[in-house]
Amino acid sequence: VTRVRVTGMCQGHARCIALAPDTFDFDDEGYAVVRPGCEVVTEERAAAVQRAVLNCPEAAIVLDAEGGDPVD
Amino acid sequence: VTDVRNEDDAAIGERTRTFDYHDHRLDGIFDEYRWLHERCPVGRSEELGGFAFLAKLDDIFAAEQDPETFSVAPSMLLPPFATDDPLIPIDIDPPAHGPYRKILLPAFTPRRIADLTPGMRDTARELAQACVDAGTADVAATFCLPFPLIVFSRLCGFPEEDWPRFGRWLHDIIYERLTDPPRARASGDELRAYFDELLRRKAQEPRREDLISVLLDAEVEGRGLTHAELISYCYLLFLAGLDTAAWSIRSGLRYLGLHPEAQAQLRDDPSLIPAAAEEVLRTMSPVQGMARTCVRDTVVRGQEIRAGERVVLLFGAGNRDPEAFEDPDEIRFDREKNRHLAFGGGIHRCLGSNLGRRELVVALEEFLATTPWFRCTDPEQPWFGVGPLTLEFTERP
Numbered sequence: 001v002t003r004v005r006v007t008g009m010c011q012g013h014a015r016c017i018a019l020a021p022d023t024f025d026f027d028d029e030g031y032a033v034v035r036p037g038c039e040v041v042t043e044e045r046a047a048a049v050q051r052a053v054l055n056c057p058e059a060a061i062v063l064d065a066e067g068g069d070p071v072d
Numbered sequence: 073v074t075d076v077r078n079e080d081d082a083a084i085g086e087r088t089r090t091f092d093y094h095d096h097r098l099d100g101i102f103d104e105y106r107w108l109h110e111r112c113p114v115g116r117s118e119e120l121g122g123f124a125f126l127a128k129l130d131d132i133f134a135a136e137q138d139p140e141t142f143s144v145a146p147s148m149l150l151p152p153f154a155t156d157d158p159l160i161p162i163d164i165d166p167p168a169h170g171p172y173r174k175i176l177l178p179a180f181t182p183r184r185i186a187d188l189t190p191g192m193r194d195t196a197r198e199l200a201q202a203c204v205d206a207g208t209a210d211v212a213a214t215f216c217l218p219f220p221l222i223v224f225s226r227l228c229g230f231p232e233e234d235w236p237r238f239g240r241w242l243h244d245i246i247y248e249r250l251t252d253p254p255r256a257r258a259s260g261d262e263l264r265a266y267f268d269e270l271l272r273r274k275a276q277e278p279r280r281e282d283l284i285s286v287l288l289d290a291e292v293e294g295r296g297l298t299h300a301e302l303i304s305y306c307y308l309l310f311l312a313g314l315d316t317a318a319w320s321i322r323s324g325l326r327y328l329g330l331h332p333e334a335q336a337q338l339r340d341d342p343s344l345i346p347a348a349a350e351e352v353l354r355t356m357s358p359v360q361g362m363a364r365t366c367v368r369d370t371v372v373r374g375q376e377i378r379a380g381e382r383v384v385l386l387f388g389a390g391n392r393d394p395e396a397f398e399d400p401d402e403i404r405f406d407r408e409k410n411r412h413l414a415f416g417g418g419i420h421r422c423l424g425s426n427l428g429r430r431e432l433v434v435a436l437e438e439f440l441a442t443t444p445w446f447r448c449t450d451p452e453q454p455w456f457g458v459g460p461l462t463l464e465f466t467e468r469p
Contacts (some may be wrong), residue, residue: 014181014426016113026183030178030180030182054094054410057412
């Protein structure tokens with residue numbers, strides 16, 4: 001099982017919100033957050049989440065294996 | 073061995089001594105970037121008062137994450153935008169920077185920009201239709217410049233009757249600051265005087281749904297912005313919001329006008345346009361470089377940089393870094409990994425990046441939807457800037 005989170009590196013580029021809108025939302029100031037309940041990356045959202053990871057200019061999206069070890 | 077290397081270093085230094093990233097120097101700069109990546113990713117130029125430069129994406133990224141070493145004082149702009157005063161918020165370091173920036177962050181979220189999109193589409197379509205009707209048009213003047221000017225001026229609350237005066241100020245301050253500094257200064261003074269008057273007037277009027285109203289009511293650390301701060305913020309918005317968007321739209325249309333296969337691809341599958349926009353931003357970034365000042369001795373990629381040195385982050389080079397991008401000089405609509413820094417990064421990430429991206433995407437979508445086909449009639453017109461771009465409109469071949 002892979003979990004996704006947004007770190008404090010986020011600066012609000014909003015690439016993840018464009019590329020994986022089912023997983024990411026943003027707060028009042030435009031910083032990204034993972035939608036509640038979407039922390040576990042399901043198979044159907046995995047490709048979009050991966051695209052978000054590869055296009056985040058701040059490398060602020062982190063995938064963790066269930067144990068907490070970074071996947072990527 | 074040592075002698076050969078010293079000679080080599082000397083030759084490299086001789087070549088980078090005159091490096092610059094403005095105006096006509098942008099002709100052929102992609103070859104120069106390629107050479108920098110191979111031979112001199114961290115170097116020095118004696119132009120513009122002297123500066124060190126970083127060409128690698130990783131180094132630029134790291135510098136942007138380290139404002140305690142790389143300060144934005146006295147200005148991110150080198151040379152400055154026809155003023156000696158720091159511009160708010162880009163020329164302000166932490167801790168003062170954050171509160172200034174927070175004022176407008178909510179105005180530029182993806183949702184707020186989505187709300188603007190229907191109006192943007194109408195504007196883009198009308199302007200594009202006028203281009204087609206003319207048969208051949210300088211679309212820089214009739215589409216690329218007016219589109220963001222209309223969109224952004226409405227958002228900010230710059231009155232429509234004033235728009236015809238904006239073009240000369242933009243041109244003088246941004247482009248003539250290198251070739252004719254007194255002219256740039258004179259226009260900078262005029263623009264400040266304009267905002268001085270506009271802000272006084274709008275302060276007396278009922279508030280509207282525009283950014284000037286937000287600024288007028290804003291508080292930083294329990295106080296309102298001073299009149300001087302308001303002028304500085306508006307001056308920055310004006311210069312940052314109009315030229316860069318026009319540049320990126322123009323560079324995108326020029327590319328499509330010179331590459332019929334790419335134009336056909338986007339016409340056949342408009343869902344590729346957002347990815348195409350990212351490639352336009354990456355390869356022809358409207359901001360090729362932004363300056364910092366090193367405030368404590370540091371080392372980047374083995375090169376010492378000393379406190380007091382100006383350091384230019386070459387976004388344009390970083391965005392073509394072969395270690396960060398496969399086939400970095402190729403525009404590829406199917407690029408999977410694209411962590412480009414056309415909008416910078418770190419705490420000074422372009423405040424208007426969501427708007428700038430949307431303007432570019434909407435401009436390309438509506439221009440392609442409104443025109444049957446177009447081609448560049450003058451390939452010699454430069455890829456950079458906001459100068460003439462002549463397109464001829466025809467039936468699709």
